[in-house]
Amino acid sequence: MSTDVITSVRTALRSVLHWKPPAPRSGGPAAWALLPLTERVPALAAPCRMHPAVYAIEAAVIDWARRTGLRADPGVGFHRIAGRAFAGFDAAAAALFAQWLTWLFHLDDEMDEGQGRLEIFQGMLAGASSHPLEAAFADLWRVTSARMSDLWRARFAVNLQRQHDACRLEAANRAAGRIPTLQQYPALRRATVGPYLYDLVEPCLRVEVPPWLHGCEPWRELVDACNDVTAWCNDVASRPKEGGDGHNLVVIAMHELGLNQRQAVAWVLDRIAERCGDMREAAGRLPLDAFGPRTARDVSKVACAYLAAPRAHLDWLMESARYT
């Protein structure tokens, strides 16, 4: 990996870590409001298949977490969301994604609850491994980035920077008591959710989507729509525990459209259903015939993981103890 890319990753990560990210989007019983989607949206109709080696994936995550000093709470079940999203692929793919999720949520918790976090992050950025988060990030980055091109690493860094910028804007909004508009919110939310999560699908599957495809409108629309569907489902599930924070599509709909809570949730479900339709339409427009058979197959694997993600996330929201 080039020095420039290492520097850009560290700079972007440093920026993210110096700004407090949004509070965890907690769910609980509110997630049940999403259930009607499974009847009205064809793409959400069937429960996600679970990876047949889900227990081996769980064991791999627990073992990795112990080695790096992190917790792997079985009730939270990151292995179960990864096991669903990667049900058709090898267990190592799902385990790596679950390890990234475990790290990201620990980072989130550390930002919210940890003491002296800046010292910890300084060590992590310097490549130290005295804190579990430092060791875990170094381990994941080593395994993940070794498989990928500099272009992919640069994209990861750019998306870290996007998250930083969005978190900064959210913090400014909160300080000013400002609520984003319905027009502003989708792009902001796509960025605060951690857009590099979508980049991680490729190394987990040991493939790399051709760079020019990332610039194609259907691919961008597929990723954006997938991001919107999962983020807005999370908004519905987390709203009761967010204390009225304005960075939530249900709250914004209530504020801007003058809806009551029930009406706003229904309005958001309509938007989610529309974006599910956009996902299908975008996937169908991917220029798969422009690739040779092997590349088309690799691209399809990544796209299929995106298409499966909304239901995998929905199933996880219903069962995870993290938000109850």
Place this chain on the structure above:
Amino acid sequence: MTTDLLNHKLDRAFDHIDAGGKGVIEREDLLGLAARILVGFGESPTSVIGSSLVGGFDAIWSALMETLGRDGYSRITREEFRVGMEKAFVSGDRYDPVFRPAMEAVAELCDGDGDGMVGPREFRMLLSAYGTAYDDVDEAFDRLDRVGRGVLTVDELVLAARQFYVSDDPGAAGNWLFGPL
């Protein structure tokens, strides 16, 4: 005992799965074919039809591995694929309970409006996923559309799949399912 014709078709089926030309295939390769088919139609693996298709392909792989006495994560060669397919689905009794449902899911995916018919556009999308050359698709369609209606029924497509994968009849229309042999 398989004929040269059937072996030839099974080799073609192996090539459909082995998109990278590695000479060996594993579960992920077959599910990769399923992914290619689904994405071509914009279908999610978590729709009813998408779930049936992926589950069907996974069941085919499981039956193959069980027949060969291998675990589900094994890699198999072209020769092992032939042997497994013959034992499980040609001379064996697993075609109707295992292979046919997967082919029904594929055919129903091609019938987007649910009218029981598959048009040339959908047929081309399907064969593109299997890697059939562009210029061979129309001939394949015409061979299967024996009465020249311009459409295939879902049932005809399912029957063609059976003929392709298990029939040694050189006159079977289904031999043309994926283009000229």
